Amino acid sequence: MFSSTWKKIQQGDFSPIYLLVGTEHYFFDETIRRMKESLNQNGETDVLLFDLDEVPVQHVIEEADTIPFFTERKLIIAKNASFLKATEKGKEKIDHDLKKFESWVQNPSETAITIFIAPYEKLDERKKVTKLMKEKSLLLVAKPLEGNDLVVWVKSIVAREKKTMTSEAITRLIETVGQDLVQLQSEIHKMATYIGEGLEITKDDVELLMTRTLEQDAFQLLNAYLRGDTTTALTVYHDLLRQKQEPIMLTALLASQIRLLSNVKYLQKKGYHAQAIAKQLKVNPYRVKLIVESRQQVKEQRLLQVLHRLASADYQLKTSSGRRERILELFLMNRL
Template sequence: MATAIWKKIAGGEIDPVYLLTGLEHHFFDATITRLKKALPDIDDASIIRFDLEETPVEMVIEEADTLPFLEERKLIIAGNASFLKAADKSKEKVVHNLAMLENWLANPSPTAVVVFIAPYEKLDARKRITKLMRERATVIEAAHLQGKDLTIWIQQEAKANGSAISSDAADLLVKMAGESLLTLSSEIGKMATYTAGESDITPETIMNLVPRTPEMDVFKLTEAYASGRVSDAVSIYHDLLRNGQEPIMLTALIASQIRLMIHVGSLRKKGYQQSQIAKTLGVHPYRVKLMMENRNAPSEDRLLIILNNLAGIDYKLKSTSGKRERLLELFFMEPFRK
């Protein structure tokens, strides 16, 4: 949806009102960047910004209806449109004239482009203003991308940067860099510059240029420990400590990985396929693929023992003032304690 709207913007089809909603702020920044490029004489200094948690919406409307001075059209960014979500009215700092906004949406200013940003997971669909905004504004849902949608987005982002990437390489990139679109966009841009359009972004390029995330190392640590490879687990653990990771956080991340392994195994027994498991659990298919391909994966009973033991380690880490690093190290050196 976003890419189709971006193409229209690049082609000069710019609508008077946009609504950007969701949790992926990269979509917000990318849309504003494209609007700046498409609107003549607009730069960062000439963008007019409002925070709707501090400013009533009628000030946005008044600014939009005031003729621009040097530009053909103004670009107005109205952030934190909290009146579109369910909220505690007792905590609201500003009272908005929503009736005025409703009337304005029926006939928005032709000399302004107003972008309302609602950086929330859900909007209150019961509200009249939310319904009208969805009907009359151009809406971009900045939803968290997963699975095949994320892979397609990565390939489109690579293409926009003058390069290309296979689906397998895109999966590896997610494994290395995580699922944040902002981080992925930055890494894709860096690799596209490195290849300079002369070659695709390959797994080798990714391994050489993309720094590993702590989550990736935790995945390797968990897999090594759960498979009984004690020396590998201890080695990875020491690397994580040297990189500044805390034992309490690592314990929580490992427990999360173990729970995921249990869920994957359970759904697999029920006949779920890789894509179905990923969708059901809300994780990237590549993580599911790695778990399903692990021939040394322990049984569910052993995973439950590990999870129970991790709960004990977590309690000790939070109740002791001693050398916490040693507690978790001893845990890795004695796998599957009952």
């Protein structure tokens, strides 16, 4: 849907009202970028931004109905259209004049293009205003990409940088970053810039340049500990200490990772597949995929034992006045 709409925008075929719904902000940013690019072909276009958490929607209507002075059309972006989702009565932030808005939606200005952004997973389909917007506007739903669709998208962004990327590099990139398209695009641009005149981004480039998160390092640390790789576990741990990470916080992260492993195993037994597990637990699907497909199958009893030992280490860390970093180090050295 987005690709066909973007093609029309490029051709100068605009709708007066767009409604962008969903949680993948890349599609919002890219639609607005392409809209500006197309409109600016005939000169600089007025762009006005409204936050509907701060101002009522009637301000947007008034601006849209005001004829532009120097351009054929103005572009109006109205973000956080929360009046389209379910809200508890009396807890609305702003007093939106929805009757006036509903009337305007049926006869919008021809000299303005208005983009309403509703960055929510669901809208309230029972509301009259929601039904009307879905009927009268050009609706675009921005869902996170998954599986092969995500791989195809990564390849398209790499191609835009005039590079190629190995399958191993793409897999490693997605495993690390997840499905956030904005962050993926940023990392791809960084790697393309790094290799310069080179044509192919490899797994080594990804490993070298990827911005790792603390959670990812904790996951690597726990996996090394569970498979008995004390050297790797201690190396990651000492790296984290050099980054001024506190042992108490690292202990909590390790416990969180163990609970994730345990929850994934539990849902697997219930018959859930990897994507459903990721959605249920609200975690990176590739993280779940790695756990599900891992040859390193850790029994639940052992996970509980490790969790118990972590609880003991946590107590020592919170009651000790000595070298606290040594307590977690001893935990990592003494494998069950």
